[in-house]
Amino acid sequence: MFVMSKKNNVQLALAFDDKYITPFYVLLASLFINNKQNEVVIHTIVSGITDKDKNDITTYVQENNSEIIFYDIDLDYVSKLIVPEKDENPLTGAMYYRLFFPFLVPSEVQRLLxxxxxxxxxxxxxxxxxxxxxxxxxxxxxxxxxxxRSDIGIHSVEHYFNSGVLLIDIAQWKANRISEKALKIISEEPDLIKGYPDQDALNMALRNDWYQLEPKYNVMRLYVPEAVPKRGFGSFLLDQKIIHYNGKKPWFSDCEHRLRHVYQQYARLSLRPEASHVTNVQLPKDKRAKLRRSRMIEFYFDHPELVTVWRRLKALVGR
Ligand SMILES: [Mn+2]
Known part of the structure; x- marks a missing residue:
């Protein structure tokens, strides 16, 4: 007799504001396409979107046999926290929303991603x-x-984590008062913040208290082997779990993430296919030159036959 196996349970936490509703839809498409075998619950903190948006999202999530819960937080409180200006990757107060999930999710949730x-x-x-x-x-x-960041007791690159993917043990997070510690650093010791505020503060609050996950769970720009040609990405991607477009975003022409085209692929499969459009960005001269150089390196790796041509040319010239 065929017995249905119990589905694995995945408790996800997502947070964003109205500026990110389109990438949110693209993320959902990718999530559902690759997790049909799991029972997915999505815990959400969002600001600036309409009730109709929320209803549309809920319908889409339910059509994909998943569940979504929206939580309210004190936005006035969040708006008082500093948001440093970063011209190349504009930040919003939504980066702080992640700190509130442990207090909001139902008590039966022990693990939150x-x-x-x-x-x-x-x-x-x-x-x-x-x-x-x-x-x-x-x-x-x-x-x-x-x-x-030796100034905050982190003496090696290895010991600083990216806060874009966090697998959280809820009970321990609460017992160690991680959110409280991080918020205290952000509001009372802003001089210690050098990079992304939530990430710096969490690295301080969780120093020596985080488990190093394999890079496939947060594939940032620098984790994609440069020398893998684009046509070889299929097999590379099979082993990856979460792609993270840290830095420049894939919907802008100056994105340097080697896997930026994957975003366009999933955008076309999402409820927002227009998200596959790449907006052209006018760069200052120095940045334009830097981007052109990085594109040329990619082109070189994407066309391995060029290596042969190049060697043959050099041999012809005799040097
Ligand atoms: Mn990010």
Missing amino acids: YIDVDTLVVGDLAGLAALDLNGKTVGAVTDRDMPV
């Missing part, structure tokens, strides 16, 4: 949701893009 909405879920998340954290409060991936 928070992911940014500038991500795509390209694999099955069941394994991650059930991963052993070796007694640590969160699981996260090292962020190699950030400078070493």
